[in-house]
Amino acid sequence: MLKINKLHFKYKNSKIDNIENFNLKINKGEIVGILGESGSGKSTMLRIIAGLEQAYKGSISIADNIVYNENKFVEPEKRGIGMVFQDYALFPHMTIAKNIMFGLKKINKTDKEKRMMDMLKLVNLEEHKDKYPHELSGGQQQRVAIARALAPNPSILLLDEPFSNLDANLQEKIRTELKEIIQRANITSIFVTHDKEDAKALADKVIILEDGKIIKSGNAKDIL
Numbered sequence: 235m236l237k238i239n240k241l242h243f244k245y246k247n248s249k250i251d252n253i254e255n256f257n258l259k260i261n262k263g264e265i266v267g268i269l270g271e272s273g274s275g276k277s278t279m280l281r282i283i284a285g286l287e288q289a290y291k292g293s294i295s296i297a298d299n300i301v302y303n304e305n306k307f308v309e310p311e312k313r314g315i316g317m318v319f320q321d322y323a324l325f326p327h328m329t330i331a332k333n334i335m336f337g338l339k340k341i342n343k344t345d346k347e348k349r350m351m352d353m354l355k356l357v358n359l360e361e362h363k364d365k366y367p368h369e370l371s372g373g374q375q376q377r378v379a380i381a382r383a384l385a386p387n388p389s390i391l392l393l394d395e396p397f398s399n400l401d402a403n404l405q406e407k408i409r410t411e412l413k414e415i416i417q418r419a420n421i422t423s424i425f426v427t428h429d430k431e432d433a434k435a436l437a438d439k440v441i442i443l444e445d446g447k448i449i450k451s452g453n454a455k456d457i458l
């Protein structure tokens with residue numbers, strides 16, 4: 235589903251590679267965790283996969299289509315990727331329903347509403363559809379962000395620190411919920427965390443990043 239080969243990336247003002255020789259292969263439906271300390275390059279890597287940053291060497295393909303190599307760069311909106319940002323980035327002036335329908339540009343109103351309702355059901359928020367984001371809890375807002383990312387039916391879901399904004403007591407509940415949502419949606423996912431326990435609970439495969447380099451990778455149960 236996703237193949238990344240010998241990828242190198244550098245921010246404009248950086249003298250060294252911020253991502254160095256990154257390799258990854260993910261099969262359909264797998265959940266991959268990228269684990270690493272602050273500044274190790276986790277968010278950068280998600281942004282490169284989404285097409286929000288451009289690498290300078292290597293290649294990325296999604297569902298057998300090249301989206302990046304030295305001669306090609308596919309724009310983010312054409313990559314079929316859904317992204318949930320660390321702060322969820324919901325539109326505060328739009329209801330939950332409108333937030334979820336936001337990315338559904340090309341389809342008619344009836345289909346849009348049906349898709350929105352399906353997504354609300356998936357994340358268990360049907361009764362909150364007409365509320366605004368500030369009227370929901372952190373965990374509920376996160377589920378709206380996931381529903382919005384999944385609505386256009388992406389082939390890959392990227393989640394940046396899905397647990398960092400949430401109450402520690404809720405951590406376990408949210409982990410279980412998130413795992414259930416991902417499995418129900420049957421979507422290939424990559425999530426970023428600095429917490430080993432998150433990776434253990436959620437990931438099939440794990441990549442450990444340090445200073446932009448993979449220092450360890452493999453099956454979660456073997457390496458964590």
Ligand SMILES: Nc1ncnc2c1ncn2[C@@H]1O[C@H](COP(=O)(O)OP(=O)(O)OP(=O)(O)O)[C@@H](O)[C@H]1O
Pocket residue numbers: 245246247248252270271272273274275276277278279428
């Ligand atoms: N826009 C930018 N311009 C230049 N350097 C950047 C930029 N964004 C991040 N960096 C640098 O790139 C490196 C990786 O940053 P990144 O945000 O990917 O880390 P991270 O692993 O997501 O950290 P955190 O856990 O704190 O979110 C850091 O050294 C950071 O200072």
Ligand SMILES: [Mg+2]
Pocket residue numbers: 276277278
């Ligand atoms: Mg980050």
